[in-house]
Amino acid sequence: MGDRVRIQVDGATIMVESGMTLAAAMMMSGLAAMRRSPGGDPRGVLCAMGSCHECRATVDGVRGVKTCMIEVKEGQKIERDQPLGLASLEAKIDRSIRTVEFDLAVIGAGPAGLAAACAAAELGRSVVIIDESIRPGGRIWSYRHEPPLAARSWLERARQAGVQRLQGYTVYRGQPGELEVAGVTDGNRVRVICHKIIVATGARERFLPFPGWTLPGVVGAGALQSLIKGGLDVRDRTLLVAGSGPLLLAVARLANESGARVTLAEQASFADRSGLAIPLLLSPSRWRPALNLWNALADVEKSSSSWVKEARGDGRVEEVVLRTPAGDRVMAVDGLAVGYGLIPESRVAAGLGCDLDESGAVRVDAHQQSSIPGILCAGELTGVAGNEAAIDEGLIAGIVAAGRNPQSRLLARVRRHRFWGQALESAHPLRDEVLQLATEDVIACRCEDVATGDLSGVTSFREARLIHRLGMGPCQGRVCESSPICQRLTGSDTIRPPWMVVPSGLSTRVSQVRDSE
Amino acid sequence: MNQRHHVIILGAGIAGVCCAREFVDRGFKVSLIESGPAAGVQGATAAGMGHIVVNDGDPEVLRLCLRGRELWRERLNEEETDQSYWRSGTLWMAEDDSQMEALKGALGRLQSAGVESELIEGERLFKVEPALARDLVGGLRIPHDGVVYAPKVTANLWNELEQVESYFHTAVVEIGDGWVQLANGSRLAGDAVIVATGISLLDHFTGAAGEWARQFPILPREGHLAITARGTRILGHHVVEAGYQKGAHQVSEEAVACAILPRPTDQLCLGSCRRPGRGGPVDAQLLQRIIDRCERFVPGVSSLPILRTWTGSRAATSDGKPLIGPMPGLKRTWLLGGFEGLGITQAPAAAELLCQRVLGEACILDPGAWDPARMRSAVVGRLHG
Numbered sequence A: 001m002g003d004r005v006r007i008q009v010d011g012a013t014i015m016v017e018s019g020m021t022l023a024a025a026m027m028m029s030g031l032a033a034m035r036r037s038p039g040g041d042p043r044g045v046l047c048a049m050g051s052c053h054e055c056r057a058t059v060d061g062v063r064g065v066k067t068c069m070i071e072v073k074e075g076q077k078i079e080r081d082q083p084l085g086l087a088s089l090e091a092k093i094d095r096s097i098r099t100v101e102f103d104l105a106v107i108g109a110g111p112a113g114l115a116a117a118c119a120a121a122e123l124g125r126s127v128v129i130i131d132e133s134i135r136p137g138g139r140i141w142s143y144r145h146e147p148p149l150a151a152r153s154w155l156e157r158a159r160q161a162g163v164q165r166l167q168g169y170t171v172y173r174g175q176p177g178e179l180e181v182a183g184v185t186d187g188n189r190v191r192v193i194c195h196k197i198i199v200a201t202g203a204r205e206r207f208l209p210f211p212g213w214t215l216p217g218v219v220g221a222g223a224l225q226s227l228i229k230g231g232l233d234v235r236d237r238t239l240l241v242a243g244s245g246p247l248l249l250a251v252a253r254l255a256n257e258s259g260a261r262v263t264l265a266e267q268a269s270f271a272d273r274s275g276l277a278i279p280l281l282l283s284p285s286r287w288r289p290a291l292n293l294w295n296a297l298a299d300v301e302k303s304s305s306s307w308v309k310e311a312r313g314d315g316r317v318e319e320v321v322l323r324t325p326a327g328d329r330v331m332a333v334d335g336l337a338v339g340y341g342l343i344p345e346s347r348v349a350a351g352l353g354c355d356l357d358e359s360g361a362v363r364v365d366a367h368q369q370s371s372i373p374g375i376l377c378a379g380e381l382t383g384v385a386g387n388e389a390a391i392d393e394g395l396i397a398g399i400v401a402a403g404r405n406p407q408s409r410l411l412a413r414v415r416r417h418r419f420w421g422q423a424l425e426s427a428h429p430l431r432d433e434v435l436q437l438a439t440e441d442v443i444a445c446r447c448e449d450v451a452t453g454d455l456s457g458v459t460s461f462r463e464a465r466l467i468h469r470l471g472m473g474p475c476q477g478r479v480c481e482s483s484p485i486c487q488r489l490t491g492s493d494t495i496r497p498p499w500m501v502v503p504s505g506l507s508t509r510v511s512q513v514r515d516s517e
Numbered sequence B: 001m002n003q004r005h006h007v008i009i010l011g012a013g014i015a016g017v018c019c020a021r022e023f024v025d026r027g028f029k030v031s032l033i034e035s036g037p038a039a040g041v042q043g044a045t046a047a048g049m050g051h052i053v054v055n056d057g058d059p060e061v062l063r064l065c066l067r068g069r070e071l072w073r074e075r076l077n078e079e080e081t082d083q084s085y086w087r088s089g090t091l092w093m094a095e096d097d098s099q100m101e102a103l104k105g106a107l108g109r110l111q112s113a114g115v116e117s118e119l120i121e122g123e124r125l126f127k128v129e130p131a132l133a134r135d136l137v138g139g140l141r142i143p144h145d146g147v148v149y150a151p152k153v154t155a156n157l158w159n160e161l162e163q164v165e166s167y168f169h170t171a172v173v174e175i176g177d178g179w180v181q182l183a184n185g186s187r188l189a190g191d192a193v194i195v196a197t198g199i200s201l202l203d204h205f206t207g208a209a210g211e212w213a214r215q216f217p218i219l220p221r222e223g224h225l226a227i228t229a230r231g232t233r234i235l236g237h238h239v240v241e242a243g244y245q246k247g248a249h250q251v252s253e254e255a256v257a258c259a260i261l262p263r264p265t266d267q268l269c270l271g272s273c274r275r276p277g278r279g280g281p282v283d284a285q286l287l288q289r290i291i292d293r294c295e296r297f298v299p300g301v302s303s304l305p306i307l308r309t310w311t312g313s314r315a316a317t318s319d320g321k322p323l324i325g326p327m328p329g330l331k332r333t334w335l336l337g338g339f340e341g342l343g344i345t346q347a348p349a350a351a352e353l354l355c356q357r358v359l360g361e362a363c364i365l366d367p368g369a370w371d372p373a374r375m376r377s378a379v380v381g382r383l384h385g
Helices: A022-028 A086-090 A111-122 A149-160 A221-229 A247-257 A270-274 A277-281 A284-296 A347-351 A387-401 A408-426 A461-466 B014-025 B043-047 B059-075 B097-112 B123-128 B150-160 B207-215 B244-248 B284-297 B340-359 B372-376 B378-384
Strands: A004-009 A012-017 A056-059 A062-066 A077-079 A097-107 A127-131 A164-167 A169-175 A178-183 A189-199 A203-205 A238-244 A261-266 A301-303 A307-312 A319-324 A327-332 A335-340 A342-344 A375-377 A443-445 B006-010 B029-033 B090-094 B118-121 B138-142 B146-148 B164-167 B172-175 B179-182 B187-189 B192-195 B219-228 B238-241 B255-263 B267-276 B306-316 B323-326 B333-337
Touching: A004 A022, A012 A022, A022 A221, A097 A111, A097 A178, A097 A387, A111 A127, A111 A149, A111 A189, A111 A387, A127 A169, A127 A189, A169 A189, A169 A347, A189 A387, A203 A221, A221 A238, A221 A247, A221 A335, A238 A247, A238 A307, A238 A319, A238 A327, A247 A261, A247 A284, A247 A335, A261 A319, A277 A284, A277 A408, A307 A335, A375 A387, A387 A408, A461 B150, B006 B014, B014 B029, B014 B150, B014 B333, B014 B340, B043 B150, B043 B306, B043 B340, B059 B097, B059 B146, B059 B340, B090 B097, B097 B118, B097 B138, B118 B123, B123 B138, B146 B255, B192 B340, B207 B372, B219 B284, B238 B284, B244 B255, B255 B284, B267 B284, B267 B306, B306 B340, B323 B340, B323 B372, B333 B340
Parallel strands: A004 A077, A097 A127, A097 A189, A127 A164, A189 A375, A238 A261, A238 A335, A261 A301, B006 B029, B006 B192, B029 B164, B090 B238, B192 B333
Antiparallel strands: A004 A012, A056 A062, A056 A077, A169 A178, A178 A189, A203 A342, A307 A319, A319 A327, B090 B138, B118 B138, B172 B179, B179 B187, B219 B267, B219 B306, B238 B255, B255 B267, B323 B333
């Protein structure tokens, strides 16, 4: 701990702490603006979990690397907004593909994926987990040096059961029985042949556009959590954590414990959230964590029925207009974290052909089986219900994938978790005011700089995409799809490869090299 | 016909919208019927690469391409069209001496038709396009060819039209002589019906017209494309391998050829392939072959990040030429389609020609070459002989 490494950003050497994510290291070094948008605006980290692609840069000659998904390394060279030179094309990328074969491939190493892999491996199946992050644990258990206590037992069980991992790999294409994956830093390819697949890709944050939301320093709520865990030092920083949902509490707690001056603003009213009292009373196992959380937030300023109306700043966020029941309040901040709950990350499952419901969650039966034979799904992508639900669903999926029947007690527990998830959801209804924050000038699609006003009168996704370029950038619509402007559009697009944009194209053979002149 | 008359156009792709413009400009009442949600977002208009190329394969085809290119140059302005038009020029690339000879032949035909073009041999090729593979022997450069982003251009043209009665989300179930039956039960009749529905061009005819349509069907030819991320425009020209035209003329076989189109958005569109089909799911192996073929001409291009891949379908006819003229057996119903891969280039010229025919005006091009009735004899002879 505490070792330092040297990295080079646009030729300038900076010292950073080892083990950090590159995104956190760059933000720490005052480089919150990581690139320019097509319209020339500065952009930085938004999601910090590999969805939004806003933090991408050229790293060691590889273009389009998401800096939130990789770790700093001695001598690493980062270039921002580098025009593509032919010389860099000659940096030969190894596109040979190696093939590995397993009984079961699990996509995602969060609670659901780890539990699924352990359950199947302990029943004698050969299992590989494919996970995009630097280390296993998913977003909730992400860590830099030591895994959190809750994750440790699962990681140990996985090790003992012989679960293999492709850590730092993204699934970009596949079908039942076969997945193609690429390394997030180098694009190296692996073909995974597998009898069964468990998709455990979790959830991503819901972002609602508001004036100033594209300023560097405005990040997701979960993103702040990931950045702090990734090494971002927030001591003595003034941070506003806003939006909606229980995640805000955990984020505010972590920021507070990490030495930041935290203000917490929840858009839902106290009355809405008091609806949780009865489900909480019925669920004794949640009493102690709830009490702990409450105590930990004792010295954090908290308000309900409050939301961010606007973020302002020159090149990065400097102040925020917070709407509170007492009126508008302008706050000077060092950072703003805003998220409006979680939505299922079901793209890989949809790419594999699984049916989704109207909320975008994968439809599964009580045994976590999707509409496609041999493909099971576990965790938040089947409906957001928290990590206990994810673990139990993962166990069920792993047991079923191994050809066994899960115990009815386990199935009953999942039903209770789902009830709790629904109670949480209905305790945080989104108010009309936050759905109407995106005025005409507010960017709706960050990748392609499409303004909300550009879409007035547009009724279909096809028109929004093809004519106005909404969702045509590297995030493939992951950020804008949940925004109110998209919710009113009819139709949807099919999920085609690449399911996630990977740094080095789609080709999987060794290429010829241009002769030197 | 005069200005009080009513023209019904089926299909709001690039051809249908160009055609609507011709009639609106002349003061006619126009109704436009489209199965999709908006203009320019369906069919080959939505899925195509968006190249404006002059094709020298046949003198009539060349004239239609040239007129189309000329009209685009008049109507679109590189500065004003929101990154949807760019005069990139086409560079046809030769891998060996025999292809170079073929390009020389093409140069002769183009120059005698007055088309600005030049051969580029040896080192000069790599000065013009440094990203090309060093073992290429030369190229044919056609500087005034270009790139349009067809969905946007079509939408812009559509937005400029005033007083067009539009029916979106509206499917057609039957087409007769001067009338169409809609899926919603209603029937529209006009003085002229113009069918510009791409691969569905001949799907809804009955009786003698239906018989003709079955005899000379539209042959849908599927293509696959991929597009790179912004910041990857390493080419200044639309670069196409000389062998492309050979592939374009094979109707039944599968053909893959390098065609890389730089988009004004600082992206590259990678193609191309042709095979029978209506545009199904992306075929990973086929896409691999396309990208490998592009890599052969532009080393390193296969390692650029790909944002999206998609398929689409071109409407080809049995003799490889478009249908611009009256539907055989009908008097008030006209065809505008079957452009295969040249629809975007030819659309404004074909629309102009069709409008001139419908109204009995003097035609700027010879209409006989495109008259659907040509299919009566020659092709029957070929198919059965």
